[in-house]
Amino acid sequence: MWWCVLLGLAGAAVIAFLINKRYGLFKQLNIPGPEPVRFLGVIPLIKEKGIANTDMELTAKYGKNIGLYVGHRPVLLTSDADVIEEICVKKFQCFRNRVSIMNLGCTLESAVALAKDDKWEFLRRRLAPLFSPSKLEKSDVLKIMNESAKELVDHVEENIANQEFDFYKACAYFSMDVLCSSLFGHHVTSNKNPDEDFVKQVLAAFEAGNKSVVKPITFCAIFPALRHWFRCRNYNPIAKETRKFFDDHMTAEIKRRSISGKKFNDLLQSMLEADDNSNTTDDKIGKGLDLSISELTANSLFFVLSGYETVANALALTVLCLAVHPECQKKLMNEIRAHLETSTLSPYDERLKNHEDIQKLIYLHQCVNESLRMFPPFLRFNRSTNRASMINGITIPKGLDVTISIYALHRNAEVWEEPEKFDPDRFSEERLTPSQKKNFLPFGLGPRDCFGKEFAVLEVKLALVHLLQRYEVSTLPETEYPPVLEKGNFSKAENGIKLKFSERTS
Numbered sequence: 001m002w003w004c005v006l007l008g009l010a011g012a013a014v015i016a017f018l019i020n021k022r023y024g025l026f027k028q029l030n031i032p033g034p035e036p037v038r039f040l041g042v043i044p045l046i047k048e049k050g051i052a053n054t055d056m057e058l059t060a061k062y063g064k065n066i067g068l069y070v071g072h073r074p075v076l077l078t079s080d081a082d083v084i085e086e087i088c089v090k091k092f093q094c095f096r097n098r099v100s101i102m103n104l105g106c107t108l109e110s111a112v113a114l115a116k117d118d119k120w121e122f123l124r125r126r127l128a129p130l131f132s133p134s135k136l137e138k139s140d141v142l143k144i145m146n147e148s149a150k151e152l153v154d155h156v157e158e159n160i161a162n163q164e165f166d167f168y169k170a171c172a173y174f175s176m177d178v179l180c181s182s183l184f185g186h187h188v189t190s191n192k193n194p195d196e197d198f199v200k201q202v203l204a205a206f207e208a209g210n211k212s213v214v215k216p217i218t219f220c221a222i223f224p225a226l227r228h229w230f231r232c233r234n235y236n237p238i239a240k241e242t243r244k245f246f247d248d249h250m251t252a253e254i255k256r257r258s259i260s261g262k263k264f265n266d267l268l269q270s271m272l273e274a275d276d277n278s279n280t281t282d283d284k285i286g287k288g289l290d291l292s293i294s295e296l297t298a299n300s301l302f303f304v305l306s307g308y309e310t311v312a313n314a315l316a317l318t319v320l321c322l323a324v325h326p327e328c329q330k331k332l333m334n335e336i337r338a339h340l341e342t343s344t345l346s347p348y349d350e351r352l353k354n355h356e357d358i359q360k361l362i363y364l365h366q367c368v369n370e371s372l373r374m375f376p377p378f379l380r381f382n383r384s385t386n387r388a389s390m391i392n393g394i395t396i397p398k399g400l401d402v403t404i405s406i407y408a409l410h411r412n413a414e415v416w417e418e419p420e421k422f423d424p425d426r427f428s429e430e431r432l433t434p435s436q437k438k439n440f441l442p443f444g445l446g447p448r449d450c451f452g453k454e455f456a457v458l459e460v461k462l463a464l465v466h467l468l469q470r471y472e473v474s475t476l477p478e479t480e481y482p483p484v485l486e487k488g489n490f491s492k493a494e495n496g497i498k499l500k501f502s503e504r505t506s
């Protein structure tokens, strides 16, 4: 009997030793941070204050490099631009992968954003070139964006007198239409048909992949053993019926395309034709499929997870900033008129399909950048560590996860004068400093950055041009500015975005 008690005590002592060792890691590495709360770490703080406020508060207290715990997991939270450059660019080989708290033993692991090592490289090499500006311009993507933007304007018109109208929702419909048409070859007008099966399935996938997954991830951070349980059960946040729906859709769409003899020119077509060098040719339609159907579905779904709310929030928050700053709106309108409306070279509508012409709208670019600075659609991104390294005097042991706070970078008062102020001219060529360039990372950094960035920015710019030409946007008494942000990893206005739209007269 006594030896059982002794064994129990020895076991408890070993466990206590291991736990203390784990929670003593940052003291040992001499990295400052909050006193660790056993088992939970900063989870209660994030639940109470949200990610944006947590990052600002911790950075103000402990500096740009902070050691903290998310559940059991030790994490280096950084908003130090030099350290970030080392991690994402110079020492990329040590930090190639994203953190996966949960083992997803499912098709989603074939999505480039979640894939690891060689699999990631294989997918990135095939998919990223399809999103380059020249490729987008040659495809129907700009046409799809322009048509969806016109639908957005019509939707605003229908709701101009509606007191309850939440402009964010209009932007979400716009973003949904663009993604469905260009990624799945399925044309929807989601504001008119929100109950259409396709829209509902895309939303179900989005909710599952971005929202419902938060709880299991949090549990796995607190109880790491659960990871294996999820793995064994082949856990997939996206329901079986939803996955089947998209697999069936993709199979039918590919068949339809191969027998129709028609020329298709959207992103789905580019993906079907993507080979190792991405030198797509017409005669490969339906033959050169280098990605399996499930890889194709997983990636299209993940593009929706990456590009749906992010674009909707970027657009809605830019319009909000312009409503609050009528002088910037006026300046932007003058630029749009000068560059697009007065052109005799080609019809106005054609010019909006020309990427180079849109690039000439410099102030538009500045406005979008300033809004992305103030409200980065993703507040954080991360990297896992596959070997120990020394970064600017900080020892990063193998296995330590690194979280990069975009929000803290973009709101750093040492870099950005009056960071709370919407001032698009800070992005002008004359004013933007090298240090600011390094501290502006809405789309991440390095070989694993967001390759949907040109696609996303084009969407936002085209929607802005269509909208502002028709309407003058101003605030209502109930407009909330600055908006209270939701607590998760998105810059999303918690209480929606209420604005006044009046037909533009000048």
Ligand code: HEM
Pocket (backbone or CB within 6 Å): 088, 112, 113, 114, 124, 303, 304, 306, 307, 308, 310, 311, 314, 376, 377, 378, 380, 381, 382, 441, 442, 443, 444, 445, 446, 447, 448, 449, 450, 451, 452, 453, 455, 456, 457
């Ligand atoms: C305003 C909209 C968007 C923002 C702010 C945004 C931001 C980001 C950020 C911060 C990352 C992580 C980058 C890193 O780890 O260095 C990322 C990754 C990614 N984004 Fe976006 N994104 C947006 C829209 C899109 C769209 C529309 C697509 C595709 C249709 C897309 C596809 C991706 C993919 C595939 C990755 C993972 C890349 C890889 O792992 O190689 N994003 N995005």
